[in-house]
Amino acid sequence: MTRKQITIGCGAIILILLPPAALLSGNPYLISLTSRIIIYALAAASLDLLLGYGAMISLGHAAFVGVGAYTIAILHFHSAGAEPLFSWPFLFAGSNNALLTLPLATLSASFAALIIGGLSLRTTGMHFIMITLAFAQMLYYFFISLEKYGGDDGLSLATRNSLVGLNLGNSSHFYYLCLAALFVFLILAHRLVNSRFGLVVRGAGNNDRRIKGLGIHSYRYKLVTFVIAGGSAGLAGALLANQTEFVSPGLMHWTLSGELMVMVLLGGLGTLFGPVLGATVFLALETTLAMYTEHWMIYMGPFLVLTVIFAKRGLFGFLAGDKGKNG
Amino acid sequence: MLLVIEQFLNGLQLGITLFLMSAGLTLVFGIMQVINLAHGSFYMIGAYVGATVAAYTGSFLLAVLAAVGAAAGVGCIVEMLVLRHLYARQHLDQVLATFGLIMFFNELIRIVWGRQPVFMNVPGALSQSIQLLPGLHYPTYRLAVIGIGLLVALLLWLMFAKTRIGMQIRAGSSNREMVGALGVNINLLYTLVFGLGALLAGLAGVMAGPILSVEPGMGESILILTFVVIVIGGIGSVRGAVAGALLVGMVDTLGRAFLPSILRTILAAATADSVAASLSSMAIYILMAAILVWKPRGLFPAHG
Amino acid sequence: MADILLKVSGLHKSFGALLATNNFSLTLTRGHIHALIGPNGAGKTTVVNQLSGDMPVDSGTIQFHGRDITRLKSYQRARLGIARSFQITHIFENLTVAENMGLAICTGLGHNFRFWRNWQNAAAIKNELPLALERVDLLHRAELSARHLSHGEKRQLEVGMALIGKPELLILDEPMAGLGPGGTVELAKLIKKQKGQVTILLVEHDMDVVFSLADRVTVLVYGENVATGTPDEIRHNSVVRKAYLGEGE
Numbered sequence: 032m033t034r035k036q037i038t039i040g041c042g043a044i045i046l047i048l049l050p051p052a053a054l055l056s057g058n059p060y061l062i063s064l065t066s067r068i069i070i071y072a073l074a075a076a077s078l079d080l081l082l083g084y085g086a087m088i089s090l091g092h093a094a095f096v097g098v099g100a101y102t103i104a105i106l107h108f109h110s111a112g113a114e115p116l117f118s119w120p121f122l123f124a125g126s127n128n129a130l131l132t133l134p135l136a137t138l139s140a141s142f143a144a145l146i147i148g149g150l151s152l153r154t155t156g157m158h159f160i161m162i163t164l165a166f167a168q169m170l171y172y173f174f175i176s177l178e179k180y181g182g183d184d185g186l187s188l189a190t191r192n193s194l195v196g197l198n199l200g201n202s203s204h205f206y207y208l209c210l211a212a213l214f215v216f217l218i219l220a221h222r223l224v225n226s227r228f229g230l231v232v233r234g235a236g237n238n239d240r241r242i243k244g245l246g247i248h249s250y251r252y253k254l255v256t257f258v259i260a261g262g263s264a265g266l267a268g269a270l271l272a273n274q275t276e277f278v279s280p281g282l283m284h285w286t287l288s289g290e291l292m293v294m295v296l297l298g299g300l301g302t303l304f305g306p307v308l309g310a311t312v313f314l315a316l317e318t319t320l321a322m323y324t325e326h327w328m329i330y331m332g333p334f335l336v337l338t339v340i341f342a343k344r345g346l347f348g349f350l351a352g353d354k355g356k357n358g
Numbered sequence: 359m360l361l362v363i364e365q366f367l368n369g370l371q372l373g374i375t376l377f378l379m380s381a382g383l384t385l386v387f388g389i390m391q392v393i394n395l396a397h398g399s400f401y402m403i404g405a406y407v408g409a410t411v412a413a414y415t416g417s418f419l420l421a422v423l424a425a426v427g428a429a430a431g432v433g434c435i436v437e438m439l440v441l442r443h444l445y446a447r448q449h450l451d452q453v454l455a456t457f458g459l460i461m462f463f464n465e466l467i468r469i470v471w472g473r474q475p476v477f478m479n480v481p482g483a484l485s486q487s488i489q490l491l492p493g494l495h496y497p498t499y500r501l502a503v504i505g506i507g508l509l510v511a512l513l514l515w516l517m518f519a520k521t522r523i524g525m526q527i528r529a530g531s532s533n534r535e536m537v538g539a540l541g542v543n544i545n546l547l548y549t550l551v552f553g554l555g556a557l558l559a560g561l562a563g564v565m566a567g568p569i570l571s572v573e574p575g576m577g578e579s580i581l582i583l584t585f586v587v588i589v590i591g592g593i594g595s596v597r598g599a600v601a602g603a604l605l606v607g608m609v610d611t612l613g614r615a616f617l618p619s620i621l622r623t624i625l626a627a628a629t630a631d632s633v634a635a636s637l638s639s640m641a642i643y644i645l646m647a648a649i650l651v652w653k654p655r656g657l658f659p660a661h662g
Numbered sequence: 663m664a665d666i667l668l669k670v671s672g673l674h675k676s677f678g679a680l681l682a683t684n685n686f687s688l689t690l691t692r693g694h695i696h697a698l699i700g701p702n703g704a705g706k707t708t709v710v711n712q713l714s715g716d717m718p719v720d721s722g723t724i725q726f727h728g729r730d731i732t733r734l735k736s737y738q739r740a741r742l743g744i745a746r747s748f749q750i751t752h753i754f755e756n757l758t759v760a761e762n763m764g765l766a767i768c769t770g771l772g773h774n775f776r777f778w779r780n781w782q783n784a785a786a787i788k789n790e791l792p793l794a795l796e797r798v799d800l801l802h803r804a805e806l807s808a809r810h811l812s813h814g815e816k817r818q819l820e821v822g823m824a825l826i827g828k829p830e831l832l833i834l835d836e837p838m839a840g841l842g843p844g845g846t847v848e849l850a851k852l853i854k855k856q857k858g859q860v861t862i863l864l865v866e867h868d869m870d871v872v873f874s875l876a877d878r879v880t881v882l883v884y885g886e887n888v889a890t891g892t893p894d895e896i897r898h899n900s901v902v903r904k905a906y907l908g909e910g911e
Binding site: 222223225226227228229230231233234236237238240241242243244245246247248252255 | 714716735736737738740741746748752753754755756757761764765766768769771774775776777778779780781784823
């Protein structure tokens with residue numbers, strides 16, 4: 032076994048055993064905290080596909096988290112209320128069934144990513160960063176303007192979604208749903224980056240001009256990656272909406288996009304598993320600092336600056352050695 | 359008709375503020391090839407320092423001077439301590455580090471001034487309205503903002519067109535290697551350009567103080583509008599910044615003012631209002647997307 | 663001269679006031695190694711960029727196999743069989759040597775929307791990859807990250823990648839630049855090995871290399887074709903001696 036496999040294996044075992052351990056030791060709050068970490072880890076790992084492999088510096092990833100979350104909330108809103116979501120071409124009253132809502136959330140986030148990515152990927156470099164940020168902000172203002180769905184104040188869910196065989200209201204059940212989503216994503220993404228498709232995307236991320244010189248139309252590959260990452264972020268958003276039973280435009284605020292980026296960098300760019308670690312450390316740090324001071328950002332800010340200037344490999348690279356790269 | 363003129367002036371005033379923000383930032387992008395998210399922080403610092411000095415001294419002039427000085431000072435320090443280490447780095451590193459700077463400055467402001475918005479009075483001499491046309495009264499202060507903005511634009515143009523340093527900056531924004539070849543002290547030039555950008559942002563901040571609420575995070579909303587301006591205008595192009603700023607200022611202001619009544623002519627009132635609210639908040643982004651499809655590098659691309 | 667692969671006529675390119683390519687014409691015969699030489703700043707790379715489609719032409723035509731390709735993009739030209747290397751080494755530094763070569767092979771496989779199977783397990787890659795690496799003596803370096811290669815090995819890799827897919831025309835832009843004497847000899851051997859299998863346009867500084875490898879030589883001065891001929895003819899051409907060899911490096 033390599034050091035990398037040991038690191039990943041230990042992480043997986045800890046995550047699988049956490050709920051019973053937390054219950055036995057009398058710290059049940061750890062389960063919901065870790066659920067939140069897992070959800071953010073999913074969002075951060077999906078962002079890593081863009082940042083670490085395709086070198087697409089998207090500063091608007093939170094938009095897709097938000098679209099996923101709002102899909103859950105809006106479907107729930109209509110299923111609970113009298114008014115159907117739409118009545119043409121067929122009557123659809125909304126839904127609270129996770130088997131329907133989670134895929135729909137993923138799909139709608141993918142669709143948003145297709146539009147935003149399709150336009151943004153016409154540009155590169157600094158333009159791309161600013162444009163993804165601007166589009167995310169557009170969605171943020173769009174949801175603020177939706178008075179019907181709570182506008183600025185957001186929308187509450189009466190219950191979590193239902194899923195056959197599980198009680199998502201139970202924190203352990205919900206935890207394992209989130210963990211399963213993360214594992215499935217990591218496995219698929221790991222296959223993806225090592226496939227022929229992934230090789231092209233990594234090549235384009237490394238040297239786009241050369242890829243074009245080889246005769247590959249890299250735009251399509253990047254766009255597909257953007258859509259996959261956006262959809263996965265949407266799934267994370269859907270889970271987040273279920274966990275907090277509340278959505279608001281704040282989910283799409285660009286500070287969340289920035290935080291997701293921080294998690295990726297902290298954990299290690301282009302490692303997929305690193306962002307999981309990054310999300311853990313970031314949220315743990317935030318939670319701990321927030322216990323001592325409400326002004327935790329005054330420490331987090333300079334910490335970030337110093338991390339960028341001095342640390343280059345990320346935590347995962349530190350734990351798993353140089354082979355941490357490429358999933 | 360009078361309403362149209364009034365809203366037109368409002369749009370002009372927003373455009374001027376955006377121009378002050380984007381003129382400096384587009385040069386920083388163009389010359390140093392560094393993406394700086396913390397530009398909005400200089401705007402916020404300008405507003406806070408200005409509001410405080412105005413409250414203590416009662417002098418708006420002193421407030422402006424202090425705000426501009428503080429923003430430029432902080433800008434130079436940030437350039438020397440942080441940004442300088444990032445020029446050779448990837449954009450991702452620059453984004454993250456300057457994101458850290460935003461966190462730091464926002465929190466610092468909260469610690470010093472608290473979470474509540476700070477109020478800044480319109481200076482006494484400018485607190486009246488002027489009758490521009492029969493029936494059209496317009497606040498003197500807003501006219502003054504427009505005037506100062508135009509003056510600054512003129513000064514910038516003179517600087518770029520007539521002075522040596524202006525020419526160096528212009529050369530740098532269209533061709534970076536050339537500046538080095540001309541034997542210019544690059545470090546100093548970079549610090550100056552960065553400081554100039556921060557100074558303009560601080561000026562925009564203090565002038566916006568009496569119009570908007572001065573609160574933590576105020577820098578980010580203007581920053582994103584500034585990005586839209588720069589994307590539309592083209593990175594590194596001051597001319598593009600002028601065009602983009604005016605376009606964004608007008609579209610945003612006029613959209614918010616007139617979309618509801620326009621839509622009401624074709625839709626039911628309630629629907630029209632909600633559609634108009636969505637559309638007008640997204641108008642500038644739709645504009646940006648449209649320009650992007652047409653010209654991916656902006657209206658006035660600076661780099662060949 | 664029945665077998666003309668590439669025909670360039672009246673190529674013009676200017677950057678502002680600077681005329682970089684001036685009424686440049688060139689005919690490449692299939693199977694030849696054709697060298698393009700010229701003093702520094704003669705506009706060699708500008709010509710190459712226009713031939714490969716990395717830079718649009720102002721006026722003039724480029725014909726490949728008698729087909730007008732003047733307006734085609736670089737990737738479209740690549741599909742027709744024009745491959746190039748760059749003056750500044752242009753490989754994927756963050757990928758391994760095998761991945762670099764694998765990417766070049768992937769380009770010949772139609773689309774690459776294959777999401778599940780490891781790229782190394784694709785049949786075409788399994789067959790071709792070891793041979794392709796062997797051809798440029800890099801098999802023992804396969805798993806190394808490309809950025810750790812020596813300068814010469816990077817060039818070998820680049821030439822190897824350009825040779826994938828059996829291009830009909832290979833444009834090598836100063837392949838010897840920055841190489842030590844040992845590296846130059848290695849690479850020259852490698853290029854010679856390809857002779858006859860592929861037509862090569864060799865842009866080069868090193869006169870020894872040019873005169874030992876090339877079938878024909880074209881001299882470029884201020885963006886203009888001042889002479890074309892066999893190496894012997896060029897060596898003894900008075901215009902060339904005056905314009906280039908006399909004052910060149």
